[in-house]
Amino acid sequence: MAIPVTPFAQECRILAHQETSDAVVVDPGGDAQVIIGALEQQGLKLKAILLTHGHLDHVGGTRALLDKFPEVKVYGPHRDDEFLLTTLAQQAAMFGIENSGSFECEYVGDNEVLKLFPDASFKVLHTPGHTPGGVCFYCEEENFVLVGDTLFPGSIGRTDFPRGNFADLENSIKTRLYTLPESTDVMCGHMGDTTIGQEKSSNPYVRG
Template sequence: MKVYIIPVTPFQQNCTLIVCETTRDAAVVDPGGDIDRIMAQITVANANVTQILLTHGHLDHAAGAPELAAALGDVPIIGPHIEDQFWLAGLNEQAKRFGFGHAHAFHPTRWLVEGDIITVGHHSLDVLHCPGHTPGHVVFISKTQQLAWVGDVLFENSIGRTDFPRGNHDELISSIQNKLFPLGDDIQFVPGHGNPSTFGRERLNNPYLKQTKKYS
């Protein structure tokens, strides 16, 4: 698996291109905008994008999905969990609020639930429902690659905001401690913003999450 991180939007959100190096089949995670930049990376990687994956419905993660899907020949948009439907329905209002111009509400091709499995070429991504930052936030896990895409649940030395509508701090902490950290300290993750890290590093050093229990 080859992973390309593509910062997009004024928020420098980490859109990701995931490519199976055997088949060249690929997925784009969280295309919030800057579609030309994403398309350029797809071309350089010689990737055949078969799907778009969304961790949650916030503007900087989801607003570019319909345009990118159309540019790629109407590939499916998959995720997030249906509890984020109100965020996708309000994308235009989000765009006005943050000065992004226009964004269009849409429905994904498919909502995700915990336990779903996404296939990218020869690779499988497990889906976890991790509410807190938003109620329908999902996380994608490649167990074979020891790699996760966590959106805005967890960051290097920080955690996601919970002051947006239907955010919940207790749910966020539970998602991290009870769903992500038990996967193992060696799991690397791509956050929605900032630098990649590992679950172990954050378990030990993140000021919001320090604990002594070790997961294997």
Template sequence: MSLKYQVVPVTSFSQNCSIVWCDETMEGVVVDPGGDVKQLAMLIKELGVKVVNLVLTHGHLDHVGGTEPLAETLGGVNIVGPHKADNFWLQGLEGQSQMFGFPLTEAFEPNKWLNDGDQVSFGHQVLDVLHTPGHTPGHVVLFSKEAQLAFVGDVLFNGSVGRTDFPQGDFDTLINSIKTKLWPLGNDVRFVPGHGPESTFGRERASNPFVADEMPLY
């Protein structure tokens, strides 16, 4: 049995939405359904995945814009995450929609907030939840120990890190989250960022100008 996933870029921000499933039971989750709901729903049907949860890494519109419509389309599945500290982003979705020229997305609350140490399960697979503030205060990362794979939202990118110039963003907090929460998971861990190509933690430790190991520790 193993964890499978398919990354689908959605919205004009090419946000990486991930359909993640257990290949033995075909139960799965959708991480960060930011938009393009019809396309996502068709692909989920095509793959034969029975979605049990929609999981949000943080409250920015390009990551959550399609959440409620997709939950409805899939028959009312639960929405879990992010950490409650991002509630102000979810409550401000209408304003975010106007600011970025997105279709109107109304404020919502998930069925369950996620905390550091929680787990998201589907089929025989488990994703560990790590609270990783900095880009937003309630950002979470999802890690499969078995697959050595992490879904990191906008914390870390191939060659870069998340922006910290948004309300309640903080650069030092972000760098600390990466170095104390992500690096201990191991250099071989592959990660799917919120935008752009995948990479590994080891590669970023070696070459990412923001968090490479020769950088000063904050």
């Protein structure tokens, strides 16, 4: 389930296990009450929160979710995005979004595997470029990858924000994402979804 949040229409994802009703929320950028309402309406039990990077439109609802579900763990991003998570107030002022408050997270490392469902795991792919600590979460069992703002349909993440780097982003996409099976569904933070094969063949910014 994708829920557009914040004025930037960032696509927060709710991943649910059909048998256990356990759920994982990915990039709760804001509008936490909408996310909570969706969880409650579907009868889901929030188990974890995944963060692809430290920009406010991807993490801004985390504190409110933790206030509602204090036992939930937050995984990600990579520690190289710590500077972003410690400057959320400044980000809020820059983007004109309400400051959501700070929170604790468990930083993740490249190739770390998170076993969040009984029959599905999430492999961490460190993909610097949009931010230095950006990560993607690859679920081989269900053939999808959560990419945040690393890759979009026919586009890529911006690199003009603090510590962004186009060369790093290009390398991340070519070596970490374009090496996945071409049938892999790519769940993006904005602009809808795509596949690895589609982007390798036609993305004008980074060709496979």
